[in-house]
Amino acid sequence: MKYSFLFLALLLSLMSCTIEGEGDIVDSxxxxxGPLTGVELQAAYDVDVQYGPQLEVIAExxxxxxxRIFWTVNSEGILELDLDQGNYGAYELKVTVYxxxxFxxxxxxSGNMQLxxxxxxxxxxxxxxxxxSGxxxxxNIITVQNALFLEITGSGNISFEGSASRAVGQIEGSGNLLIPDLQTNQWEAYLNGSGSCNMSGYSPSESVNLNGSGSYAGFNFLSQNGSYQHAGSGQIECQASSLLDANLSSSGNLYYKGNPAKTVTATGSGQVIDAN
Incomplete structure (x- = not known):
């Protein structure tokens, strides 16, 4: 009984310390x-990044x-946005970085970031x-002159549409990579987690390494020459027009479209399957 009273007292104390949003919605x-090299969101509120002629950061x-917003520009020029530690209830807050x-x-x-x-x-x-998890x-359509790097190590998703000279996507977590259109000279995908990659677009050269349980949905991503290393349990869907080089060492299958010349090495139970 003594411990029950202590637990109840602790619970009431925590509830009494919960901070709720109060008053009108204001801008500040x-x-x-600057100058800034980038932005990192570390909190539960949303952040919009908008490219404009001058630096301005507005909280609403x-x-x-x-x-209670905690922010700093670190030694690398990245604006870090967080919230002071506390037990928070319902509130409204968004930061826009112009x-x-x-880069x-x-x-x-756990908030979301929009670019x-x-x-x-x-x-x-x-x-x-x-x-x-955000x-x-x-x-918008984004143009990258040289290298584009997309990395997921948590449960949050990344979406991108645009072009780059070289593009790399890496999934180590459970989040998904969503690319409705990518035009690039070289595309590399590394799927080592449970998240999946959904691709559309074009590249002369495509390289996919799948070692996890996620899947690669690339029927709508046309490549001339595709290289596929499959050691996971998910499946690979691809489209190659000239050459398909596949190495399968696990249970996952590779489904392809197009009529490429094929070089296949299969040491597991996975198969290369014509999906035309």
Whole structure:
């Protein structure tokens, strides 16, 4: 009985310390100074990144939560956005980062991050990374002159549409990589977790390494020459027009479309299956 009273007292104490959003929804500018190389979201609120002529960071939400935003620009020039530690209830809060620069965007929190461009923003390189449960969504067609890197190590998803000279997608967690259109000279995919990759677009060269339980849905991604290493339990769907080089060492199957010349090595129970 003594322990029951102690537990009840502790529960009531925690409930009494819960911080709720109070008052009207207001805007407030955060005094962030650039230049920035990127943004990392570490909290449960949403962040929009919009490319514009000058740096400006605006928080919108309950005033008592805006004052609890913890932010810093680290030594690499990345704006880290978090919230002071606390027991939080319901609240409204969103941060919008207007910036003329930046190439690294990470979501290690549970809120969502959206990347907006006006159609004129060209990136020399671009990194999109999610290591928490929140998503990163590209809201416009994005042009990357050189390397594009997409990485998932948590349960959040990444969506991207655009072009790059070279593009790499890596899944180590349970989140999914969603690419409705990618135009690139070289595409590499590494699927080591339970998340899947859904692809559309074109590349002369495609390389897929699947070692986990996720699947690669690439019937709508046309490649001339495709190389596929399959050591997982998921399945690979691909389309190759000239050459298909497949190495299967586990139970997962590879389904292909097109009429490529094929080089197949199969040491497991998985098969290469014509899906035309």
């Amino acid at each position: 500018q955060l005094p962030v100074e 939400g309950h005033a008592n939560f805006i004052e 910036t003329p620069e930046g 690294y965007f990470e979501n290690s929190g 907006f461009t006006d159609g004129t923003a060209n990136f020399d390189s671009l990194v999109l990374k999610t290591s928490g 998503d990163i969504n590209g809201q």
